[in-house]
Amino acid sequence: MATQDSIAQRARDLHFSSLVVDTHADTISRMTDDGDDLATATGKGHLDLPRIREGNLGVQWWSCYVAAKEIPEKNTLDRCLQLLDGLNRFCAANPDDVEIALTAADCRRIVAEGKHAAVPCIEGGHAINDSLAVLRLYWELGMRYITLTHFNTNNWADASTDAVRNNxxxxxxxxxxxxxxxxxxxxxxxxxxxxxxxDSIEVTDKPIMASHSSAWSICQHPRNMKDDMLRAVATNGGVVNVNFFPAFVGEETRLAFERLQVETWEEIEEVEKFARRSAIAHYSGTPEYVAQQRAEIQARRMASWSEAPQTTLSDVVDHIEHIAKVAGVDHVGLGSDFDGIPGGPVGLEDCSKFPAITEELLRREFSEADIRKILGENTMRVMEANVGE
Ligand SMILES: [Zn+2]
Known part of the structure; x- marks a missing residue:
């Protein structure tokens, strides 16, 4: 037992003296859309300042996530700016706790001052409106990465979960x-x-990042990365940051989630078919009826999600270990996807649980130097190689 306790203590010392970086959270909309005050203990979602401190989360890349399904094309740009504005206002309202970081040096200075460093970034390449001018202005406004696609294929890049339109x-x-x-x-x-x-690996002359992707050979979701891709990222000098979403981490969980999604859509389709039938076409509340039914079906199905096979912190660390083995320990990091996913695995429920990753890595006999790389230094290297000092 003494050994167990000493590992726990060593893990705490290591974790709280490391620069901990996570490259993907969709938390901003909780402020702009739901009115959550993240300076307080919100008791919901996955991130707020008290839990950021508890997890010693030094740097978070805060994603301006433009939902292609919900946001009409003509509003893509203002939605993206609305989210960035939300992050800026959060920082302005809490100057002693959180500050925007645009460079790796900013990140280190802000964290050394005891604050949280917030790096703005964009999820969904369609947010540039097919315009290099918009891309350049996003850069001027502080955006430090763009995922080339989201779930949707756009006019210039194909997604892993949508049609092939650009080869x-x-x-x-x-x-x-x-x-x-x-x-x-x-x-x-x-x-x-x-x-x-x-194609991206071929074109880029800088190290790339997978801000929230896990390993395909463990969990066969199309948005996870195959071993030859992991090796290519290593050659490129980039980093793959592991996503915590149970359906991207555990193969059994992925299959259960897929079944659940199919069943949900089938049930919703039935409702829509019913609503289209002539007998009730005159019913004035039809769109509302469908929307209400859809919400009910989704809520009921999500409740049954808790019965799916569970994944744990240890499963997430399996992905880290696998990527470290295939690509090398210099090419793996953390990309939780917190507040963009329904829930984290057991033991990794929100950002306050980051120290548990450090402890598990120590138990698996990773060296302290390698753990610091995984916790943040690899991502800092990639940021510096792209953004500059
Ligand atoms: Zn995502």
Missing amino acids: GLSLFGRDVIREMNRLGMVVDISHVSDKTFW
Whole structure:
């Protein structure tokens, strides 16, 4: 037992003296849309300042996530700016606790001052409105990565979970990468199709990042990364940051989640078919009826999600260990996807639990130097190689 306790103590010392960096959280909309005050213990979601301190989360890349399904194309730009504004206002309201960081040096200075460093970034390449001018202005406004796609294929890059329309990257998509390289904006290949990944690797002259992707050989979700891709990231000098979502981490859980999604859509389709039938077409509340039914079905199905096979902190560390084995320990890090996923695995429920990762890595006999790399230094290296000092 003494050994167990001494590992726990060593883990705490190591964790709280390390720069801990997470490269993907979708938390901003909780402020802009739900009115959550993240300076307080919100008691919901996965991030707020008290839990950020508890987890010693030094640097978070705060994603301006533009939902392609919900946000009409004409509103993509203002939605993205609304989210960035939300993050800026959060920092302005809490100047002693959190500050925007635009460089690796900013991150280190802000954390040394005892504050949380917030790096703005974008999820969904469609947010640039097919315009290099918009891309450049996003850079000026502080955005430090863009995921080339989200779940949706856009006009210049194919996603892993949508139709092939560009055979990977289009010619314009290649220009986007060259312009990101020139500016210093990190090319983020989470969510892209395998072909888009290989095209990106070919075009980029800077290290890339997968801000929230796990290993395909453990969990066969199309947005996870195959071993040859992991090795290519190593050659490129980039980093793959592991996603915590149980359906991207555990194969059994992924299959259960897929079944659940299919069943949910089938049930919703039934409701829509019913609503379209002539007998009730005159019913004035039809769109509301469908929306209400859809919400009910989704809520009921999500409640049954808790019965799916569980994944744990240890399963997440399996992904870290696998990527470290295949790509090398210099090419793996953390990309929780907190507040973008329904829940984290057991033992990794929110950002206050980050110290548990350090402890598990120590128990698996990773060296302290390697653990610091995984916790944040690898991502800092990639940030510096792109953004500059
Ligand atoms: Zn995502």
